[in-house]
Amino acid sequence: MTRERHPVLDGHWPETERDFMAYVEIENVSKAYGPYKIIEGLDLNVADEEFVVLVGPSGCGKTTTLRMIAGLESVTGGTIRIGDRDVTQLRPGLRNCAMVFQNYALYPHMTVSENIGYGMKVRGEARATIEKAVKDVAKILDLEQYIDRRPKQLSGGQRQRVAIGRAIVRSPDVFLFDEPLSNLDAKLRIEMRTEIKALHRRLAKTIVYVTHDQVEAMTMADRVVVMNRGRIEQAADPITIYEKPRNLFVAGFIRRAQHEFHPWRDCRPGRRAIFHRAIGHGIGGTEVPRGGLYSQHWQTRGAGRPARPCCPPGGAGRLIRPYDRERRRAIGTAYACDRHRWRLSVHRADAGRSCRRARSAV
Amino acid sequence: MMRNDPIKHVFIWPAVLVVLAISIFPLIYSLTTSFLSYRLIPPIPPRVVWFGNYVSLLQEPRFWNAIYTTTLIAFIAVGLQYTIGFAVALALNARVPGERLFRVALLLPMLLAPVAVALVARMIFNPTMGPLNQLLGRFGLVNLPFLTNGHWALGCIIAVEVWQWTPFVVLMMLAGLQTLPEDVYEAAELENASAWQQFWGITFPMLLPISAAVVFIRLIESYKIMDTVFVMTGGGPGVDTETLTLFAYQEGFKKFNLGYTSALSFLFLIAITIIGVTYLALLRPHLEKRR
Structure with a gap:
């Protein structure tokens, strides 16, 4: 030692x-x-x-x-x-x-x-x-x-x-x-x-x-x-x-911002979801997370399960899809696991200042 | 308003006059009396003897005996009151079950009139008919001369004093204990300080100022002990339990020897002042450290 x-x-x-x-x-x-x-x-x-x-x-x-x-x-x-x-x-x-x-x-x-x-x-x-x-x-x-x-x-x-x-x-x-x-x-x-x-x-x-x-x-x-x-x-x-806050509480407490989760789309277990211009549609073009899509944006909806990503592509807290600067959006393909229904959500506050730091990390 | 506005006299003089009338005048009057040979019975005209009263008092063995008795009662009683009172306060502060009941019950003696307490005590300690001796008799002990033997009588008076005035110490120390910060003890607890070390290292020094005040008040009060002794023993047997106040009472209101009594009061005042000043001088370095 x-x-x-x-x-x-x-x-x-x-x-x-x-x-x-x-x-x-x-x-x-x-x-x-x-x-x-x-x-x-x-x-x-x-x-x-x-x-x-x-x-x-x-x-x-x-x-x-x-x-x-x-x-x-x-x-x-x-x-x-x-x-x-x-x-x-x-x-x-x-x-x-x-x-x-x-x-x-x-x-x-x-x-x-x-x-x-x-x-x-x-x-x-x-x-x-x-x-x-x-x-x-x-x-x-x-x-x-x-x-x-x-x-x-x-x-x-x-x-x-x-x-x-x-x-x-x-x-x-x-x-x-x-x-x-x-x-x-x-x-x-x-x-x-x-x-x-x-x-x-x-x-x-x-x-x-x-x-x-x-x-x-x-x-x-x-x-x-x-x-x-x-x-x-x-x-x-x-x-x-x-x-990569694990849930809303952590995100809210640490970033001092009121984050909102926006439900995007329900998918059945084991099914593939394809996003294109997806997030922009959901919450307005300027509010795409500029750091890209992270797995904390995923919520699973199993019975009695905590609202946190279970097995998004690449594991918890991983970048799913980088932000596309030119097209001002994050698009891509993701897979749900076999056990849970899931949905994609986006922190509204991610659109703000806090996400610039995430971008530089990307 | 300006400093030399004459209206200030309207506010100052009534107060000065009241103080003069009720405090300074009697003091000066009694001081003058102490320089006189002034007897009401037989009624002879007062005669200036200057320090004659003081000299004869200082040569009087009964006076020294009274000083000794009073000091003995005061110091032993206050010592016990403080020790027991502090211990009880610590116990009550530790949130024992039934602590509230104890708190009220322990404060009761203080609320009683000393004369009443002394009367009850005289009956309890009565050597022939008192319940205490009866109880001791049950255990096969001989009758004890509680109030008829000088030493026993002193002990009984001290016991009654302790019984009656320990609650005062408890009250004050408990108030002091409750102001002590809790986290200091937690810090000491983490340092692995034993209860004994915590007491001597933290509680006692932090309560020293309040302890000093309590002991001072009780000491001065104890020197003025009158009613308890008066009722329980009347200063007897002989003059074995005669305190200064009782001595003054005997001289002033039995013999009506007013000059002599005034001199005695002043000697009493001087004695208490000496004790008080010495006490504070001894404690000052310790108290100043804690400021």
Whole structure:
């Protein structure tokens, strides 16, 4: 495993510990508050050193999921593993996760250095070790001149850096970020975004990051997990999420546009459909998707099936037919599978700005 | 309106006069009295003795005994009130089942009049007829001299004080606990801090300002203890449980030795001021750190 040496923990941590594979496996996890089921049968795997962002509208269960990984919220059913340890029933302190909270959750009566060093102090480490580690972390996060201040005397961005410092000083297996930037102003948010991302490259740790901000998700994540009503709608890298949203919800949430699906034509299973000027007919000549026809424009209509492409030509999320610039349309031939009826639909918003990017990808 | 507008006097002077009449005047009056030999019985004309009253008081062993007794009661009672009160507040804050009932039930003693509490306590602790000794007798124990032995009587007074005023500490500490942010504890939980470490590392220091206030209020109040002792023991046996206020009462309203009593009140004021100032001076560095 190639990994940058941890600047803080060099020499403090046993070699075997550093090679610990900190992947997170969430298996069929559910959460209910009394009769209210918040999360049902959630499956999510986060690879070692991966930066996964959980994103979704408020109330979609992303924070609950994060808190269940941390152990701050109990699990109603299912298992959670970190590395090869089953941590489902472990208390938070034994899971070796570090969390950065939305409201920073700094200890108001402690100085910056005490805040960062509290965890080590609690574990009974030597004062010299703590001081050195705190110093190193302060250096990384550019907090050196504030080390003796109290949280109240710091700005929001500095406080958040302290909270991050508190997380990295203990070299956890997994970092959990709970909307850490939502209390910061827009400019600072962009700065901190870059900083957190740089920190991830530097520390090479597994990160699960919760946000409701699409831009944050798209810019920081190795993989974006879009959640809605306690379910995962799509989990993929940002480009895929952006260009090939699996369904309407993902498309709508990520692209911030109201997409409309226009039914085109029903086909019987196993039959061939031929398009020519097809889309133009359906929704007007200018509204042909300029990136071409993608499989997410297909909907299958099997009984009880989710509305997503099942087996369009070339597989899910693939380009079916490129856009023909001269003729300003996408035309072609496609085949339906043997099992499902299907229909072709087009995002109305695909006609807009968002599709230009898709075109360049084509 | 300008600063030197004469109308300001209309607003200021009534307030000044009221303060003078109800606060400053009695204080000065009593200060002057303390420099007099002023007895109502037998009625002899007042005579200026300057610090004579103070000197004889400071030479009086009964005065020092009263100071000792009051201090003992105040410090032990407040210490217990704070410890027990804080513990109960922590328990109530942990959302135990039936917590609401406990909350109301625990606050009841504070709402009772101290005289009534003392009366009930005197009956319970009655060495010959009290239910407590009867109960102990059932277990084969001998009758205990609850109010007739100096040490036992002090203990009983402290117990009643603790019983009555712990709810105040509970109320204040509970209010303080409920203002503490939850995520700080979650952060500590993730650091694997034990409950004990969380208490000493987070809860206690974060509640230090409110603790300081509560202890201060209770300490000053406890120094002024009067009705409980008056009803339960009347300062007896002998002067074993005589507190400063009770001593002042005996001198002022039994012997009508007003000059002497005024001097005593001022010494009392000085003593409380010294205690208060020392207390705040000791705590200041810790409190300022938390600002």
